[in-house]
Amino acid sequence: MTDAPSAPTPPAETAPASPAGTAPTPPAETAPASPAGTASAPPAETARTPVLQARGLVKRYGHVTALDGVDFDLMAGEVLAVIGDNGAGKSSLIKALTGALQPDEGQIMLDGRPVRFRDPLDARRLGIETVYQDLAVAASLDIASNMFLGREARRPGFLGRVFRLLDHRRMREESARHMADLKIGLRSLTQPVESLSGGQRQGVAVARAVAWARHVVVMDEPTAALGVKESGQVLDMIRRVRDRGLPVVLISHNMPHVFEIADRIHVQRLGRRVAQIRPGEHSMAEVVAIMTGALQLDADEQAVVADKEAARAIGLT
Amino acid sequence: MTATITPPKPPEAAEPSLARRLLTTPTVGPLAALLLACVFFSFNSDQFLTGGNFSLIIQQVMVVGTLAIGQTLIILTAGIDLSNGAIMAFGGILMAKLAAEGTVPPLVAIALGLLVCAGFGAANGLLVTLVPLPPFIVTLGMLNVAFALTHIYSQDQTVTNLPAPLTALGETFSIGDTRVTYGSLLTILLFLLFAYLLGQTAWGKHVYALGNSPEVARLTGIRTGRLTVGVYTTAGFVYGIAALLLVSRTGVGDPQAGQTDNLDSITAVVLGGTSLFGGRGLVIGTLIGALIVGVFRNGLQLMGVASIYQTLITGILVILAVTVDQLSRRRIR
Numbered sequence: 348m349t350d351a352p353s354a355p356t357p358p359a360e361t362a363p364a365s366p367a368g369t370a371p372t373p374p375a376e377t378a379p380a381s382p383a384g385t386a387s388a389p390p391a392e393t394a395r396t397p398v399l400q401a402r403g404l405v406k407r408y409g410h411v412t413a414l415d416g417v418d419f420d421l422m423a424g425e426v427l428a429v430i431g432d433n434g435a436g437k438s439s440l441i442k443a444l445t446g447a448l449q450p451d452e453g454q455i456m457l458d459g460r461p462v463r464f465r466d467p468l469d470a471r472r473l474g475i476e477t478v479y480q481d482l483a484v485a486a487s488l489d490i491a492s493n494m495f496l497g498r499e500a501r502r503p504g505f506l507g508r509v510f511r512l513l514d515h516r517r518m519r520e521e522s523a524r525h526m527a528d529l530k531i532g533l534r535s536l537t538q539p540v541e542s543l544s545g546g547q548r549q550g551v552a553v554a555r556a557v558a559w560a561r562h563v564v565v566m567d568e569p570t571a572a573l574g575v576k577e578s579g580q581v582l583d584m585i586r587r588v589r590d591r592g593l594p595v596v597l598i599s600h601n602m603p604h605v606f607e608i609a610d611r612i613h614v615q616r617l618g619r620r621v622a623q624i625r626p627g628e629h630s631m632a633e634v635v636a637i638m639t640g641a642l643q644l645d646a647d648e649q650a651v652v653a654d655k656e657a658a659r660a661i662g663l664t
Numbered sequence: 665m666t667a668t669i670t671p672p673k674p675p676e677a678a679e680p681s682l683a684r685r686l687l688t689t690p691t692v693g694p695l696a697a698l699l700l701a702c703v704f705f706s707f708n709s710d711q712f713l714t715g716g717n718f719s720l721i722i723q724q725v726m727v728v729g730t731l732a733i734g735q736t737l738i739i740l741t742a743g744i745d746l747s748n749g750a751i752m753a754f755g756g757i758l759m760a761k762l763a764a765e766g767t768v769p770p771l772v773a774i775a776l777g778l779l780v781c782a783g784f785g786a787a788n789g790l791l792v793t794l795v796p797l798p799p800f801i802v803t804l805g806m807l808n809v810a811f812a813l814t815h816i817y818s819q820d821q822t823v824t825n826l827p828a829p830l831t832a833l834g835e836t837f838s839i840g841d842t843r844v845t846y847g848s849l850l851t852i853l854l855f856l857l858f859a860y861l862l863g864q865t866a867w868g869k870h871v872y873a874l875g876n877s878p879e880v881a882r883l884t885g886i887r888t889g890r891l892t893v894g895v896y897t898t899a900g901f902v903y904g905i906a907a908l909l910l911v912s913r914t915g916v917g918d919p920q921a922g923q924t925d926n927l928d929s930i931t932a933v934v935l936g937g938t939s940l941f942g943g944r945g946l947v948i949g950t951l952i953g954a955l956i957v958g959v960f961r962n963g964l965q966l967m968g969v970a971s972i973y974q975t976l977i978t979g980i981l982v983i984l985a986v987t988v989d990q991l992s993r994r995r996i997r
Contacts (some may be wrong), residue, residue: 447883468885477883485873485880487943492869497885499866511865 387541396459398423398594399444399475399563404453406439414450415618421563424586426595428605430647431615432638437598438567440615444596445477445565446470457562466487475560480568483552486541490533491522494555496543525558526550526589529584546577557588564588565596570604582608596649602631690937691949697935697981698956705963712966715842722844725932725958727752727913728925729951730906732932733858734785734899736950739933740862741895742875742942743792743799748903749782749925750810753918755781755907757814760823760917763830770829778904784810785900789893807926814919823917833912835850838972847909854905858947871895875942931978932957934985944989956981 401419405412406476413436421427431437442448444455446464457473464470467477484493493501500514500521501507504614507514519536527531531550533543539550549569556564566585570578579600585595585608605612606626614622614637622637622644629637636642731748738745759777763770784806791802822971833847862868870891873881882888910921936953938945960981961974 447919467883471885479883483880485876485884485943487876488869488872496869496873498880499869501866511867513864513866 362587397421397456398458399596400456400459401440401444402454402456404440404450404455406436406443406444406448406450410616414443414453416453417615417618418620419613420623421594421596422594422611423594424589425610426589426597426608427607427611427613428597428609429597429600429613429615430602430605430634430638435615436618437615439618441477441565441567441596441598444470445475471559474559475563475605476556476560477565477585478549478552478567478569480571484540484548487539489539490526490536490543490551491519493551494518494522494525494558496555498559521558522554525554529554529557529587531580531584544577545573546580549573549577549581553581553584553588557591557593558664560593561591563596564593565598567598568600569597570599570601578604602635606631616640670764673950690939690944690989690992691946694935694937694949694952694956694985698952698959699741701956701977705959705966709963709966712963715840717962717966719844719848721840721955721958721962722848722851723913724962725954726845726848726904727910727922727930728928728957729807729954730851730854730909731903731922731925732929732936732954733854733947734902734906734949735929735933736936736938736945736947737858737862737871737895737899737902738799738936739930739940740871740875740942740945741892742878743892743896744940745788745803745896745899746800746931747788747803747806747810748899748906748929749803749922750807751781751784751900751903752815752907752910752925753920753922754810754814754817755904756911756921757818757823757917759907760826761812761818762912764823764825764917770827774829774908777907780903781904781907782897782901783994785899785903786893788900789896792896793889793892798909811923818917819918820919822919824915825912826915826917830908831912831915833909833917845913847912851909852903852951854902855947855951860945867891872943875944928957931982934982934989937985937989939989940986953985 397420399419399421401417403416403418404414405416406414415436417436417440419440429437429441430595439448442498443450446467446469449465450461455464457475464473470477485496495518500518502512502514506512508595522536526536529550531547531554533547540551543551550571552567553564553569569585573581582604585597588595589610597605597609600654610625612622612624612626612634613620614624615636615640617640624634624637624644633642637644702713711717731752735745755777758780759773762773762776767773768776788799788806790795790823792799801958833850834845836843836845837955838844862871870881870886873884873886874888874891874895878888880890911917914921932954933945933950934940934953935956936945936949936951938949938953957978960977961971964974964977965971
């Protein structure tokens, strides 16, 4: 039981015990670096296979069906927003995709290859990192410790192997580099994160996810607790993450944010995906109407009024 | 949020100043209190500032201090252990009785005592993790269980005529002309060991993270159940060492021992600046906290103050320490 350091699992595969390896990698190479064996496939081929895909996921809690055969597609290099009313199954979907819950039916594919996640660690080992709402960081630990929490780097050789001595300096240096990559300005990496502002704290969580993610970054309401200026900073960060070639799944209630940053929008309703939308093609009001069931999309992706009263109530004709 | 109204602030200076960092380190206050107390008592008593007296103080605090190491681990996870004194008493009686009656060789008796104490700790940890139950209730129950077992097993008899290995830690060696017990040395080494484990290993970081928020720790991939059971088991093992220190210091197995040591160990942890809310504090602070209690008792005794005033002052210090912790947390928020 006292064999404490057995808990943190070093990053799977060959990757160095640090997230450093991902930093200098040009965006184009991120996808083929997957363990799915697609490395030899031409880039065009990779682009068409969704990075993360789900088909017919079902999750029931007794009589309640949280997920009712939901599909999900995340393409390479995009920011995909997932929106939906309360109880639409957003968080169940995200939990299923990040290993926090196990679906009763259906299949999840990473780079076209079926995968099963028994717990969040499994998903993490395959390069899927999640920024959880309000649950991002350990308050009394410093930034570097948070960046490496659960994946600490030990000193090389005898000191690390036998005495389990942490390599504080290396963790600080690499943390500093990752924070700089996302242009997160900080006074010091040795201060506890509880002394940071909400935006900076979220920045630490995002930087950690980006540093370790090799496939997908999932962010659950990253701006929910933030002010306008700080939200803007987080949205900028998300753009930088995408520009580095990592696809981002963004769960948000904030329509202006979603329209500002998403390349595509996955609309979740009653446990299913009811629409996939490009922000330019529909108005915010239409999207909200689809989300609430007042509008439906027909086969040509044209909005069709499903509930006249509801549509009128939100000002659509 | 007011961020919309306030103009953007210029980024602050690079590193927080040394003074600021000192003030926010939770161990600085207790250390200052300890030093002030030492200065005060050395002016009021000729015998206070001597090697022999300090050796005595360490001997007086080593049992509670060692218990407080385990207590620190548990409080850092936002738990609390009311059963540590009773577990120690049972471990001590078990070691003493097995060895004195010759049931097993003395060293085997010691090993069994350590294991049984670790087992009590593991039982606490499993109940806290698996059921799960609040640590306060679990350890309150375990306090009674261990207390009762101690009296049943010993039939309320003090165990005497202990073989040499059980009292070896009570032997002394010399530093200059000061006699120091091996037990005192062992206690200091234990503090250093746990300071290292908490500050310099991944395990330590995980303990702090768990104390900050079990959910954050779990989502970061830390196996929180295993970690919690590990912490309680480790604490139990340390209580076993405290049992050996106790037996070696008194030279007997005493079923009445350790009845207020649970609260005394919490006192040491709190005086050392560790937060009862978990996730904040240092084990070296606990050593300082234990020494504060020891120095006040010893100094007031040397000044001829009645012992009940020592208790009074300890109580005031505890309330003061918790107040400081609470206020400093509020400032951070």
